[in-house]
Amino acid sequence: MIKKKTSIELKKLNKRFGNITAVNDVSLEILENDFFTILGPSGCGKSTILRLIAGLEAQDSGTIIINDEDCSSVLANERPVNMVFQSYALFPHLSVRDNIEFGLKLKKISGDEIKIRVEEILELVKMVGYDLKLPSELSGGQRQRVALARAIVNKPQIVLLDEPLSALDANLRMEMQQELVNIQRNLKMTFMLVTHDQDEALSISSKIAIMENGKIIETNTATNMYEYPSKKFSAEFLGRINIIEGVSSVIDNQIVFNSDTFGKINLERNIKLPKDGVLGIRPEKIIIETEINKQKNRVSMNGIITNWTYYGDMSYITIELVNETKVYINVQNIHRNSLQELNIGKNLYASFDVNDLIILEK
Amino acid sequence: MSARMRHFTPINYTKNSALKLITLVFLIILYLPIINLIVFSFNDSKRNIVWRGFTSKYYEKLFENEMLFVAFSNSITIAIISTIISTFLGLTTAIALWKFNFYLKKYYDIALLFPIIIPEICMGISMLVFFSYISWPNFQLWPLSLSSIIIAHVSFIFPFVAIIIRARLSMLNSEILEAGQDLGANRYQVVRKIIVPFVNPALVASFLLAFTLSLDDFVVTFFTSGPNSVTLPVKIYSMVRFGVSPEINAISTLLILIIIICTYFAIKFLSKSNRELMK
Numbered sequence: 001m002i003k004k005k006t007s008i009e010l011k012k013l014n015k016r017f018g019n020i021t022a023v024n025d026v027s028l029e030i031l032e033n034d035f036f037t038i039l040g041p042s043g044c045g046k047s048t049i050l051r052l053i054a055g056l057e058a059q060d061s062g063t064i065i066i067n068d069e070d071c072s073s074v075l076a077n078e079r080p081v082n083m084v085f086q087s088y089a090l091f092p093h094l095s096v097r098d099n100i101e102f103g104l105k106l107k108k109i110s111g112d113e114i115k116i117r118v119e120e121i122l123e124l125v126k127m128v129g130y131d132l133k134l135p136s137e138l139s140g141g142q143r144q145r146v147a148l149a150r151a152i153v154n155k156p157q158i159v160l161l162d163e164p165l166s167a168l169d170a171n172l173r174m175e176m177q178q179e180l181v182n183i184q185r186n187l188k189m190t191f192m193l194v195t196h197d198q199d200e201a202l203s204i205s206s207k208i209a210i211m212e213n214g215k216i217i218e219t220n221t222a223t224n225m226y227e228y229p230s231k232k233f234s235a236e237f238l239g240r241i242n243i244i245e246g247v248s249s250v251i252d253n254q255i256v257f258n259s260d261t262f263g264k265i266n267l268e269r270n271i272k273l274p275k276d277g278v279l280g281i282r283p284e285k286i287i288i289e290t291e292i293n294k295q296k297n298r299v300s301m302n303g304i305i306t307n308w309t310y311y312g313d314m315s316y317i318t319i320e321l322v323n324e325t326k327v328y329i330n331v332q333n334i335h336r337n338s339l340q341e342l343n344i345g346k347n348l349y350a351s352f353d354v355n356d357l358i359i360l361e362k
Numbered sequence: 363m364s365a366r367m368r369h370f371t372p373i374n375y376t377k378n379s380a381l382k383l384i385t386l387v388f389l390i391i392l393y394l395p396i397i398n399l400i401v402f403s404f405n406d407s408k409r410n411i412v413w414r415g416f417t418s419k420y421y422e423k424l425f426e427n428e429m430l431f432v433a434f435s436n437s438i439t440i441a442i443i444s445t446i447i448s449t450f451l452g453l454t455t456a457i458a459l460w461k462f463n464f465y466l467k468k469y470y471d472i473a474l475l476f477p478i479i480i481p482e483i484c485m486g487i488s489m490l491v492f493f494s495y496i497s498w499p500n501f502q503l504w505p506l507s508l509s510s511i512i513i514a515h516v517s518f519i520f521p522f523v524a525i526i527i528r529a530r531l532s533m534l535n536s537e538i539l540e541a542g543q544d545l546g547a548n549r550y551q552v553v554r555k556i557i558v559p560f561v562n563p564a565l566v567a568s569f570l571l572a573f574t575l576s577l578d579d580f581v582v583t584f585f586t587s588g589p590n591s592v593t594l595p596v597k598i599y600s601m602v603r604f605g606v607s608p609e610i611n612a613i614s615t616l617l618i619l620i621i622i623i624c625t626y627f628a629i630k631f632l633s634k635s636n637r638e639l640m641k
Contacts (some may be wrong), residue, residue, distance in 0.1 A: 054540075054544055055543075055544075056540050056543065056544065075543075075548070076540075076543040076544055077543050077544070077545075077546045077547055077548050077551075078546075081544075082544055082545065083540075083541070083544045085537045085540070085541055086537075087535060087537050089535060089537040089538045089540065089541035090538075090541075091538060091541070091542075091556060091560070092534075092538070092560065093559050093560045093562070094559075102542070102545050102547075102555075103545035103546050106545065106546040106547055106551065106555075107546055150541075150545070154545065154546075
């Protein structure tokens with residue numbers, strides 16, 4: 001396989017605002033055609049990284065390399081990146097067409113080519129026929145499309161998206177997520193998005209970086225980030241998880257994890273458990289059963305349902321074990337007439353496969 | 363409560379007879395003198411007391427009066443030049459106060475209001491004293507002879523412009539400027555392609571407002587004008603000292619007309635600028 005080209009590389013980037021360290025020693029590498037997402041709670045510094053890349057903020061130290069060129073001290077207007085702002089930041093006095101043409105005209109591109117590119121982009125973002133409207137005449141979703149069009153029409157090295165979907169309602173957001181992915185794939189562009197929405201990050205990104213307090217905690221592909229996270233924070237931030245605390249020891253060349261809640265768990269894999277390591281199991285990996293499961297590799301437990309939240313397609317249930325440990329389980333509501341089995345107070349068994357356990361560093 | 367409140371909502375105030383009366387009295391006091399002035403400019407009599415039939419001869423007389431014509435052209439020249447300078451100064455001041463932080467900015471903000479709140483008579487006298495103190499030359503040559511009035515006008519008009527434009531600028535989200543930069547505009551292009559077009563309606567409105575302020579100013583002008591630089595309001599004042607003739611009515615009517623037209627367009631541009639921003 002040919003190694004993909006690096007689109008953006010950040011080296012030891014630092015930025016402080018007064019006493020607050022917004023970006024703390026961040027190094028990242030984003031490959032061409034990636035849909036790279038920085039996911040983190042609000043105020044973790046993820047937007048600052050975008051602003052540093054765009055040149056709207058100057059870093060205290062560190063290097064920003066865009067397309068093999070050191071852009072660390074290049075002015076914002078000369079960087080080959082374009083941004084989609086959270087507030088869209090459309091020029092209120094300009095029509096949709098003038099908004100989209102803005103960057104092209106500054107780059108002294110010929111009138112004919114501007115025309116062709118604007119038509120193409122209007123088609124792509126499904127805004128044909130709206131070109132003469134003012135931003136104040138558009139709905140939130142339409143403004144979003146124009147903001148996106150205005151950025152990608154310039155064919156930048158990388159498109160930066162600062163929580164672009166946060167102002168849209170849930171249905172529209174889902175639709176736009178899908179469109180973003182389609183547009184990114186069609187144009188073969190590099191997209192970099194920041195968000196605090198885990199579902200959004202999982203559904204649209206090819207790679208996810210999890211950020212906390214100005215630091216990138218870990219970077220991985222979207223599926224690996226969910227299925228094989230290595231840090232407790234990222235496992236907990238990206239969806240729900242049951243954490244199993246305990247001590248590991250080696251018995252007969254096998255790692256045995258001795259937990260208070262589940263007793264001895266034989267880890268089949270020959271994996272070195274980190275110091276202070278914990279195990280995690282995702283709620284949907286646990287199934288409920290009527291009797292104890294004695295199959296190889298399965299950990300079975302007995303408990304009482306203490307909570308049941310119904311989501312239509314799914315049920316989120318909590319069972320309490322004999323030792324008062326709470327275990328979260330997600331169940332698909334496959335049959336509507338089996339719902340009464342999830343009544344609160346019902347005693348049942350639940351089990352999971354040890355291969356689904358995630359080993360986490362605290 | 364709501365039943366009683368209903369009488370006082372702005373939409374149906376006409377249903378309340380007391381409010382109707384107050385409004386009527388108010389309108390009469392406000393507009394009757396002006397209507398009277400305009401009507402009697404067409405009165406065929408030397409004195410403004412009894413209606414003696416329609417004539418437009420006082421308007422014709424105006425155009426034969428060379429002194430009035432000189433005063434009128436002085437006024438227009440002063441208004442145009444001081445409006446252009448005030449608009450430029452007001453725009454740059456508004457941008458500076460909006461975008462940048464500098465030493466003593468807070469006080470500069472208040473100082474900007476001074477020319478507006480200081481009594482005009484004090485402004486006029488201070489200008490008179492100032493010009494004589496620095497011995498500003500008494501130019502004989504035509505547009506230069508108006509220079510002291512222009513300087514005085516600019517000093518009290520540009521704060522109005524700055525305040526109007528700043529109000530508009532405060533609606534410009536700073537992310538919009540960043541978007542401009544991000545799309546490849548340098549600082550100068552951000553001002554020329556985003557800030558100026560954005561404030562344009564306010565710019566036009568304040569231009570027209572500045573024009574009327576300059577055109578009808580009497581007090582400040584009175585103290586800064588010399589024998590070579592008589593403006594229309596100053597000329598009217600000197601004519602009134604010999605009694606109010608229908609000729610004065612006629613010239614005043616023309617002045618009112620010009621100012622009404624300017625103000626009408628100023629308001630139109632301002633409301634357009636607000637409509638554009640409404641979501």
